[in-house]
Amino acid sequence: MRLHSMTVTAFGPYPGGTRIDFDELTSAGLFLLHGATGAGKTSVLDAVCYALYGGVPGARQGMRLRSDHADPYEPTEVVLELTVGGRRLEITRRPEQPRPKKGRAGSTTDKALTLLRERAGGEWKALSRSHREIGDEIKLALGMSREQFCQVVMLPQGEFARFLRSDAADRAALLGKLFDTGRFEAVEQWLAGRRRTAEAAIRAQDEALVAVAHRMAQAAGPIAASHPMPELTAGETELTDTVTLWADATRAEAAERRDVAAVELTAAEAAHRAAGHALETSRQTAALQQRHAAARTRDEELEAARGEFDQHVRRLERAAAADRVAPALHARDRAAQDQARAARRRAETTAPLPPDLTGAGADDLTGRERQIRQDLGRLDAARRAEQRAAAIVADRARLEREAAADDELERDTGGWLTTWDQRRDTCRARLDTAQEAATAAEALAARLETALRRRDAARRCENLDAQEREAAEALLAARTAAAGAHEHWLALKERRLRSVAAELAATLATGTDCPVCGSADHPRPARPGDDHVDGAAEEAALAAHRRAETDRGRAETALLTLRDRLAAARADAGDGTSVQLAADVDALTTQEATARRTAGDVHPAREELRRAEAEYTGRLDTQRETQKRQAARASQREALDTELDGLRAQLAEAGGGDGGIAERADRLERRARLLAEAAEAARTLADAEMRLTDAEAQLADAARSAGFDHPQQAAEALLTTDERADLQRRVETHRDKRAAVQAELTDHQVREAAAAPPADPEAARRAMEAATTALRTASAAADTWTDRDTQLARLAREAARQTQDLAPLREEHARLRRLSHLASGTSAENELRMRLESYVLAARLEQVAAAASVRLRRMSSGRYTLAHTDARASGRTRSGLGLRVVDAWTGTERDTATLSGGETFSASLALALGLADVVTDEAGAVRLDTLFIDEGFGSLDDQTLDEVLDVLDSLRERDRAVGIVSHVADLRARIPAQLEVVKGRTGSFVRHRVPAPARHAATGAGGHRVGGQP
Template identity: 55%
Template structure:
């Protein structure tokens, strides 16, 4: 990596744009970056780091956290100038240009105040073929940072340690303990992965230990379940998860429990066989006793039922006799049914005849069927003669309705004529009033337009008056400020003149201060200066004069601005006075208010113009309509006179005809309704009379047939035959009773005839209860034996199953325990806690120790030259106290031949030892980062502790780094280095911010 050019704008102490040409400085190989304390030497290195990584070095980053852009920005910069860092470098064969602009507060383009400008980054690459820069396409901070980190091959911490060599850090590194050295080396060589390996191994050890304990706990739980299944046949000792012999103990106890359980199973099987045989014998005997008791009970029941059947035999014979009489009566049943039907028909016909006669007039109640039919025919003939009267009555009804309509129309026309005449009587007054209303509204509209035209000028005068009043006050204030500004500017000008005169009086002393021995005088040219003028008390230098001049310029500009502001206010005031006149604001406001109120009233009155015109138009339309209605009503009244006379004449003729046709009835329709009802009643009565006479004849014939049938069947009277007749339900009930008695009697005789049942009756009575008691006791003993056998069998099965599971768990536990032992041994070795790790060195410390050994070897090559072959740095694996070993660092003194700790070195020795260590570390880190060549290095401070000889030796070593075009920058304020190092980059501190100057480089004076 080679730096070519750095440009900083408004960065750190640099208020303006400053440029560093590293190519010119690299031409000398070794260059010095110097300047007074606080001038900004370190800010140059901060700018390089910020351009590459977007952050300043870690030691100074805490000052920029949270608001890095504002912290990096120069307080001397113009508010409108952005903070920017541009770095041009070559890395991995690519020439790149990096531009970084942090977020900053810039003035708003419009108005006052500031706004935040976002941070920006840009990465460009130089195209050698085209001879131009082109963008890489990466603009985000993250993308540019990732790309540069990959090209550089090192992190920001590594870069700051191997390119910006901070000697103070390495001096502390020499005196630090192993823990502190480990932290620094871990950051540089990124050995966190080895620490992660230690953590992962520890985690795996805990995980495998947990799995082993979980497997032991599962095996122990299975053992407890086996102990519960085995009862007292298994005795487990006190075991805990993790015990080495847990699996063997559990499996041994399980084998003993299984053997005991099988012996108990054999005993239970023999007891079950004996109990089953005893239960079978008791069951056979109980069955024989139950069968004997059943046969004896069967014979006793049959004999008791036979006795009951003999007692009920008379009832059965009586039922048979009733059944026989019913069969004879069945021959009379058709005649009985016919007689019942004829009697029901006669009763219905007689009742209907009575109902029909009850509706007839009294004179017709005793007539026969023929008389009633004749009367019905006469009434029907009279009804047919009323048809023409009905049509006449309908015509009379229509005439009456037409006459009523004429009367209503006449009344409506009379009311319409009267209403129209009343409305038309006031027409002239109404029309005059509406015309006057429209004319008044028109006049108000004209006045409103005139008033509206005068409102806007009045409003402008009022606004101008208000502006006039405001400008009067501001003009007075501006006048006072302008006068004060002129006085301040005059006083500043006088002060500047005074200081300038005082400086001119003492200019000889100022020139004498710049004289150097052997250099010619700027005034006389002599290289000798025998009596240079001295500075007097209160001498005014150039900076004081320039400050007074700047104050005068600033105050004069303020006075000019105040004058311009005052003149502008006066012009605005004159324009406002010309617009508003001399009237007061209150008078103008009152005038505008009165004008506005008058315009509102006139506008309100003018708004009635359209409604007034519309109302006049509607009134004229109403006048025309009412005039036409009155004329039409008069014409209709004249036409109705002849029509009314014709209707009255026709109605009188019809009323005379209808009076004769309706008789005593209210109308012809009523008379026709009476005749229709009379015809209907007479027809119904005649039909009912004929039906009653026919039913009486049929009833008489049925009585004769019934008497003949009863006599032939053997009954004295028809009623006797009816009483003997049974219905279907009674017949079925008697037949079922007879059949049941006969069947039961036959079944009883069959039971009594059975030889087995009769023989059982001759034996002594059986005792089933005693036999059942014996059987229950035998069954209970067999059930208990079966339960004991089942329990023993389940115990054997459970123990077999649990033993198999325990064996599988024990087999699965073996690889877990082996894996845990291996992981625990590896974790102990990596953590340095194992007895096999004699030096108790952690894995990360081991890796760092190898790196430290490489660093010590690389540092020794330069330390030997710096110390004149006296000192050598060596790495030590010895333990310090009770701590761990691996990061010891000793120095070997060739003069004494002894090895001692680096903390015993003196100040100067510590400096060149730490410098050698830093350079060696830079070489090792460079190799670790992929061999990226570092063509530009910076060494920060520490040279003040060296004597002249040692400083020469250190500079020789640094000068040797120029091999293969490598440049080294020394950051120091030691005055003697200015004489020894010719190429210099000087930081000059001033009131307007620091500036950079390059001196002593080829091509420059």
């Protein structure tokens, strides 16, 4: 990697665009970066690191990147051009940063920006704008992380001095970051994790085996007393053998007890069967004896009820004879009922008739009915004429009512139509007024909007006028304060320059050289006067000046912003004042509201006109229909009058008495109907009397045939259905009981049981219960020992399977435990107690020490070399990262902490350069053509300084350029190529000082500014 050029803008102490030409500086191979304290030397290195990785070195993470001296509108930016891996690249980076809004108050935030370009074929080609893609591309091209880059390219001497004196843990932390040995630590952790996993698996298996043993102890039950389970602990190597031996003994005794219980169960089953047979026999004998006794008792009861049984049988026999007479009885009763009903009907129908017809026969009544019917036939025509006359009178009345209603409707319609023209004109005028108001409202709304905008702008003008005056006063005060602070700072600086001799004299000591004249004698050192000013006072005045300038810039920005806003508001407001414009707004608001209220009547007015026109059309139609109905009604009245006169003449000829024809016809119709009903009732009565006489004769014959002297006896012997069913059930029940008793008494089993001694089922039951209890006990014991034996066999198989699974787990755990302890340095086999990562880092440290010794030998005139040692450390300290210094003058090795200050610097510089070589090779042999060494040269004497510079100059043999960052004055005379950083009141800038043969044409003479602002 070789740096070509870098441009920084508004970065750190550099306010403007500052360009650094590394090609010009590194042409001599060695260049010096120097300047006053706080000028910004380290910021150059920060800019390089930020351009490559988007961040500054770790010790300065979180620092503010943006320059406090930069213009607010100037963005912070770093552009770096370099060659890496044969590719010419340009990286541009901008951090996220605030920026004032253009033409407005306040600020906005610009997002971070990253650009990557590559030069190919004489032209720059854009590669990416993605932060992540560019970061991955740069890291891949350089082959190292930011931490490695800062440690290898920007060699921090203070850290390597601490590295020389640090212990193994601190060295491991640094080397682990540089050589990325985290994977070896991950291997250690992985082995430790596998070891713990294996231990957990074995413990889980042991605990499972112990759990199985406890379950076997529970399953063994009483056996556990004679074969107690031994003490079992998870993790014991003899655990499996102990469990296996105890399980075998327990299973053997369980099987023996199972066989004994089976024999006892067989004997109990035989005794239970015998007791059951005896109990069944006793119960059967007792039941037969009870049946015989009960049958004898029922037989005696039936014999006592024999008389009642014979009476029921006789009564059923007479009822059967009476059943043959029952149809004749029913026929006689029906005939008597019909004759009584006919007599009552005859009396009811003859009651309304004249007395002379009360006793008349059916034929006389029928003749009188025919005469009346003939009279009714002659009255039908007259009755129809009378009905038609009544209908005509009703129609005539209806026509008169309709004529009166139409006359009223015609008068109302005619009156409304006479006012139609006036009504139509009124509606049209209302609609026109509302439409004109709607048009006027739209125009007034536009005028009102303009007036509101002008009024608001006028009010803003008034507010902004006051703010502008206040801002102008604030700016004047800020300018006055800034000028005063500036003058105060310049005055303090001038006073300090006058008394700088006193400051230098304060640093003098007897026997030391004067930094001005070089003399070791100090006869009259300067003394501070009354107006002496120290550096702290000057710095405080400078800080106050910068704050005042910042306040002045803010006041100027605020005033410009207010003036822009005021100009815009005046352009909107025009010439009127806010009071006048507010009055115009009020007037227009009132007018616009009035017009909109009037315009709201457009729709109601249009609807009213539409309804009026519809009503006008309807009333015209009504008037024409009314006139048509009146003409038709006159013709209809004339026709009805003519027909009515003819009907009245016909009715006068027919007559009809006082009530009229209809009343006379109704009276004759009722008389004819009464005569017809009386004739029918007379005929029905004659038929009923004849049927009653026949039924009584048939009943007397049927009673004599059935054996009854009189029909009344047969009627008394009849039974109802329920009575007959009850007697029949009683007779059949008696017969069934008698048959059942005889069958029971004649059964041979019952007779034999009755002859035998009385049975005792209770004694047999007690014997059966005792046998059942014994059988249950034996069966439970057999089931229990069978279950125990089965469970023990299953658990023994499970224990055997777990024992087989444990063997490979124990072998794997032993192997992992040995490897893990070896890798972590805790095994006895690891004599140096060196971790795996430390072992790898020790090899790297050995390479670094060898590479550093080559340069340290030259820096120390062949006296010192560095040697790596893996000697075992004392106590609990890890081994493998020891570092010793070999003194060729004494031939001894000693601790690096015994080196002096200058020797420590030389050793740490040699170590840093050696580490850079090794890390470069580790990163993939990426060439690092540009290195920076930061501070540390002030501790060297002249001879050592020459030797160190010779070593650094020899780096050119590998085509490297080395930049030394230091403020040591002697280096300015020894290193011709220089980059000076000069700090000023408005920020820092750089000067390139390059020997004439190497100076570029664009660079001015020594002391000229290149980039930045004075």
